[in-house]
Amino acid sequence: MSALATFGGGCFWCMEPPFDALPGVQSTTSGYMGGTTSNPTYEQVCSGRTGHAEVVQVAYDPALVSYRQLLDAFWRNVDPTQVNGQFADHGSQYRTAIFFHDEEQRRQAEESKTELGKSGVFDGPIVTEVVPASTFWPAEDYHQKYYEKCSLPYKRYRSGSGREGFLARVWGDTGKKG
Numbered sequence: 001m002s003a004l005a006t007f008g009g010g011c012f013w014c015m016e017p018p019f020d021a022l023p024g025v026q027s028t029t030s031g032y033m034g035g036t037t038s039n040p041t042y043e044q045v046c047s048g049r050t051g052h053a054e055v056v057q058v059a060y061d062p063a064l065v066s067y068r069q070l071l072d073a074f075w076r077n078v079d080p081t082q083v084n085g086q087f088a089d090h091g092s093q094y095r096t097a098i099f100f101h102d103e104e105q106r107r108q109a110e111e112s113k114t115e116l117g118k119s120g121v122f123d124g125p126i127v128t129e130v131v132p133a134s135t136f137w138p139a140e141d142y143h144q145k146y147y148e149k150c151s152l153p154y155k156r157y158r159s160g161s162g163r164e165g166f167l168a169r170v171w172g173d174t175g176k177k178g
Helices: 016-020 042-046 067-075 103-119 151-160 163-176
Strands: 003-009 025-033 053-060 096-100 129-132
Touching: 003 067, 016 025, 016 053, 016 067, 053 096, 067 103, 096 103, 103 129, 151 163
Parallel strands: 096 129
Antiparallel strands: 003 053, 003 096, 025 053
């Protein structure tokens, strides 16, 4: 059995590794969701004019990994207080979002967002959108598994963007995954 989950967490390169590391995740695919342009290109999405967010779509076996575990992995790999951006990347295409595929995912996403807001982990409000999933457009092949295909440039980007340092400060060693 397989289910889908879709998350916008800024640069999709940085969002595949934490999900790929979870037992029960069958695949991750970088792509675009939430916009108005059909079959958008990376260049179109980067312009900020299509309305899409960079996302990672996760195919998973709910008998082996729960949606709640996926949500926890998502929250531990983003700054949910940053509006229209993640770390060094700015623009609505880098916004954080949870794109729910059914009512149960919506409920769990809203619940986890509320819990995180009350936890005191972050000083500011949690601005991550919880919105219905729409058409998923896979990104170009060169973006898929970029962290494996281009390991050194990926590591430089992840560190240089500020993501790695932020996650290490907030969550400790768990922020260094990926």
